[in-house]
Amino acid sequence: MAESSRRSFIRNVTALSAVAAAKCGVAMTPGEQKAHDKYNAMVIPRPEGLLDGEPALQVPAPDSMGVAFAVTALANGFVELADNPEMRSPRMFMAEGMPLAAIDDRVLRVRLTGLRPGTRYWYRAGAAKLEHPVGYWTKPSETVWGAVHSFVTLGESAPSHFAMMCDTHADFPQMARITRLYRELGVPLVVWNGDVPNSRMDTKEDLVRNYLVPPENDGYAADTPIVLNRGNHDFRGVAANRLGEVMMTRRPEERKMRDVALDRNFAFRMGDVALIGLDTGEDKPDFHPANGGFSCFTRYRKAQTVWLKDQFMRPEIAKAPYIVAFVHIPMLELWPGANPGTILDDYATWQKECAELWGPVLTANGVQLVLAGHIHQYRYDAPDATRSWAEITGGGYGRSTFQTLVECKVDGGGLLVRVHNTDAGTVVGEHRFKPRS
Ligand SMILES: [Fe+2]
Numbered sequence: 115m116a117e118s119s120r121r122s123f124i125r126n127v128t129a130l131s132a133v134a135a136a137k138c139g140v141a142m143t144p145g146e147q148k149a150h151d152k153y154n155a156m157v158i159p160r161p162e163g164l165l166d167g168e169p170a171l172q173v174p175a176p177d178s179m180g181v182a183f184a185v186t187a188l189a190n191g192f193v194e195l196a197d198n199p200e201m202r203s204p205r206m207f208m209a210e211g212m213p214l215a216a217i218d219d220r221v222l223r224v225r226l227t228g229l230r231p232g233t234r235y236w237y238r239a240g241a242a243k244l245e246h247p248v249g250y251w252t253k254p255s256e257t258v259w260g261a262v263h264s265f266v267t268l269g270e271s272a273p274s275h276f277a278m279m280c281d282t283h284a285d286f287p288q289m290a291r292i293t294r295l296y297r298e299l300g301v302p303l304v305v306w307n308g309d310v311p312n313s314r315m316d317t318k319e320d321l322v323r324n325y326l327v328p329p330e331n332d333g334y335a336a337d338t339p340i341v342l343n344r345g346n347h348d349f350r351g352v353a354a355n356r357l358g359e360v361m362m363t364r365r366p367e368e369r370k371m372r373d374v375a376l377d378r379n380f381a382f383r384m385g386d387v388a389l390i391g392l393d394t395g396e397d398k399p400d401f402h403p404a405n406g407g408f409s410c411f412t413r414y415r416k417a418q419t420v421w422l423k424d425q426f427m428r429p430e431i432a433k434a435p436y437i438v439a440f441v442h443i444p445m446l447e448l449w450p451g452a453n454p455g456t457i458l459d460d461y462a463t464w465q466k467e468c469a470e471l472w473g474p475v476l477t478a479n480g481v482q483l484v485l486a487g488h489i490h491q492y493r494y495d496a497p498d499a500t501r502s503w504a505e506i507t508g509g510g511y512g513r514s515t516f517q518t519l520v521e522c523k524v525d526g527g528g529l530l531v532r533v534h535n536t537d538a539g540t541v542v543g544e545h546r547f548k549p550r551s
């Protein structure tokens with residue numbers, strides 16, 4: 115470039131810059147330039163050890179999936195999702211939240227949406243550590259990625275196969291026998307039917323240890339989506355109110371505004387079976403001193419009754435060949451005089467309020483089976499002239515005779531329920547159900 119032309123070029127660029135600055139009013143002050151320089155100069159080392167354990171798939175649906183995972187420092191979370199195990203052409207999802215992603219220093223939650231029902235996907239979770247080089251200005255590290263895992267979405271085209279575990283009560287070696295078995299069996303969905311902790315939960319870390327990264331159970335939900343249905347122990351301690359920070363709630367789109375508080379009730383198809391989740395709540399009445407005067411489980415159970423009736427109006431639920439309902443506390447009076455959960459003495463053996471509110475609705479809609487926990491003992495009660503549904507309770511911790519995994523699968527002969535004794539590695543019961551008429 116000739117010198118005159120060069121001078122002209124510089125003059126024009128300078129003039130353009132001045133015009134631009136005047137128009138936008140964005141001329142950088144020396145102080146701002148210094149901040150930018152400091153921000154850009156900060157090098158964040160690769161954050162080794164940022165991921166704390168494997169991710170946990172949760173709140174599955176036909177068109178969405180939750181992925182939560184633990185981290186060791188303030189970070190943002192990501193999930194790459196693909197329709198092939200090589201992770202070609204992945205879609206990227208970021209930690210849930212708008213306008214701010216829910217960054218956190220312990221648990222990251224990512225919601226995968228726009229999924230196809232009954233479809234296998236592959237995914238990997240990752241996190242980027244966040245630093246603050248200048249005041250509140252936030253700079254992410256490179257993203258560190260975990261291993262590739264896989265899952266199948268729910269829906270009518272999904273396998274008619276799932277299982278229930280319950281009353282694990284933070285007995286992690288015992289829980290490991292259950293989680294190992296359902297992975298060996300290739301069960302595509304597990305309902306964790308309550309009583310996950312064994313004592314009061316006071317801190318978020320209590321929630322992390324009980325639900326998200328239980329010792330000896332790393333990866334328990336990395337390839338097997340978990341549906342959490344709370345039991346009485348899941349409501350104890352101030353941290354119980356913060357469960358959603360660790361175990362995601364269902365999407366608001368899944369329910370009416372009327373049911374906004376019912377963020378863990380579920381009703382979806384898994385192949386030929388409709389699964390319905392109901393929350394029996396605490397095992398003592400609201401007026402019991404243990405509840406401190408701040409619980410309203412009776413109102414909660416009534417609200418779920420209205421929700422429950424609506425679920426049978428949904429075509430995919432109404433026409434399901436099989437319907438299985440999940441509750442934590444049984445709905446049958448298991449023996450004459452068994453504690454109904456409505457008195458000050460001791461604690462509920464069965465939930466009379468739920469039985470009276472929900473039992474007739476289940477019978478009116480031909481529900482064949484209720485799966486429960488709480489009594490820490492495998493038990494089968496057949497349907498009778500007054501109700502359409504059988505009730506099976508799973509075994510559990512403590513005074514239990516043995517721990518169970520209750521596996522449900524549709525084959526040529528109907529819905530087969532197989533009760534595994536996970537302590538002994540044996541099958542202790544089989545029950546068959548015919549399609550609804
Ligand atoms: Fe229990």
Ligand SMILES: [Fe+2]
Nearest residue numbers: 309345346488
């Ligand atoms: Fe319980």
